[in-house]
Amino acid sequence: MSEIILGSHVGMSGKEMFLGSVKEAESYGANALMVYTGAPQNTRRKDVSELRLAEGLAYAKECGVKEIIIHAPYIINLANTVKPDTYTFGVSFLAQELKRVAAFQSKILVLHPGSHLGAGPEAGIAQLVKGLNTVLAEDDSDVLIALETMAGKGGEIGRTFEELRMIYDGVQKKDRFRVCFDTCHVHDAGYDLVHDYESVFQKFDEVIGLSQIAVFHINDSMNPCGAQKDRHANIGKGEIGFDTLYKVVHDPRFLQIPKILETPYLCAEGETKKTIPPYKEEIQLLLQA
Numbered sequence: 214m215s216e217i218i219l220g221s222h223v224g225m226s227g228k229e230m231f232l233g234s235v236k237e238a239e240s241y242g243a244n245a246l247m248v249y250t251g252a253p254q255n256t257r258r259k260d261v262s263e264l265r266l267a268e269g270l271a272y273a274k275e276c277g278v279k280e281i282i283i284h285a286p287y288i289i290n291l292a293n294t295v296k297p298d299t300y301t302f303g304v305s306f307l308a309q310e311l312k313r314v315a316a317f318q319s320k321i322l323v324l325h326p327g328s329h330l331g332a333g334p335e336a337g338i339a340q341l342v343k344g345l346n347t348v349l350a351e352d353d354s355d356v357l358i359a360l361e362t363m364a365g366k367g368g369e370i371g372r373t374f375e376e377l378r379m380i381y382d383g384v385q386k387k388d389r390f391r392v393c394f395d396t397c398h399v400h401d402a403g404y405d406l407v408h409d410y411e412s413v414f415q416k417f418d419e420v421i422g423l424s425q426i427a428v429f430h431i432n433d434s435m436n437p438c439g440a441q442k443d444r445h446a447n448i449g450k451g452e453i454g455f456d457t458l459y460k461v462v463h464d465p466r467f468l469q470i471p472k473i474l475e476t477p478y479l480c481a482e483g484e485t486k487k488t489i490p491p492y493k494e495e496i497q498l499l500l501q502a
């Protein structure tokens with residue numbers, strides 16, 4: 214019997230750095246984790262020698278965390294044609310990030326396709342493809358870049374499967390290209406996973422190919438299908454609902470594919486600040502037979 218690979222986004226900070234990330238995943242009963250190599254909203258990065266990677270990796274082996282996914286910071290925008298500096302910076306950051314991913318012994322870097330910022334999807338896609346090809350031409354590792362399916366807010370590229378296909382078509386090193394399938398984003402983009410589960414995946418298969426999915430983000434959504442909002446909800450507490458998310462997690466076609474929760478933290482009784490990670494309970498909920 215093959216085991217479901219399920220974990221969550223975890224932090225990396227303090228003295229323990231990546232060792233702490235692995236311990237956090239262990240505390241949720243996870244066998245996978247996703248981490249940013251620094252703050253997701255900025256691009257300041259510590260040297261990998263300061264991240265306690267060897268200790269974290271050794272501990273991951275011990276506690277059964279077998280899949281490590283890295284998420285690139287979301288301010289990287291390779292699709293930017295409006296500000297050339299942002300694009301150039303993104304290219305050099307991504308080249309460095311691929312090296313960090315390899316240092317984490319991870320095989321998968323999740324990257325947002327970026328936003329065309331009003332220049333139109335074609336211009337954005339062309340710029341993104343150019344950036345990916347520039348970075349990959351100089352990188353000989355086997356790290357996969359998994360472009361994430363996006364909700365389509367604010368000029369985001371990658372809302373439709375066809376856009377992701379256009380990017381795939383433009384990438385030269387196709388063996389390095391994959392997709393990260395985010396259930397909240399796909400739902401917000403207008404694909405009705407709840408009522409048309411089979412046809413959404415059939416469509417994905419026709420346009421891109423199910424074998425291109427390297428990782429799932431398992432999130433419920435606060436908004437109705439097609440809202441293009443991108444607000445994650447806790448498992449079973451949103452518009453997608455428990456049954457559909459459970460179906461994705463247990464879909465026999467995707468058993469080998471790691472699945473990562475990015476659901477919001479919860480408030481303690483009478484508090485307004487979200488301080489409690491929901492992941493232990495949500496993992497248990499999704500793994501029940």
Ligand code: FE
Nearest residue numbers: 284323325361
């Ligand atoms: Fe993401």
Ligand code: FE
Nearest residue numbers: 361395430475
């Ligand atoms: Fe996501």
Ligand code: ZN
Nearest residue numbers: 397398443445
């Ligand atoms: Zn999201």
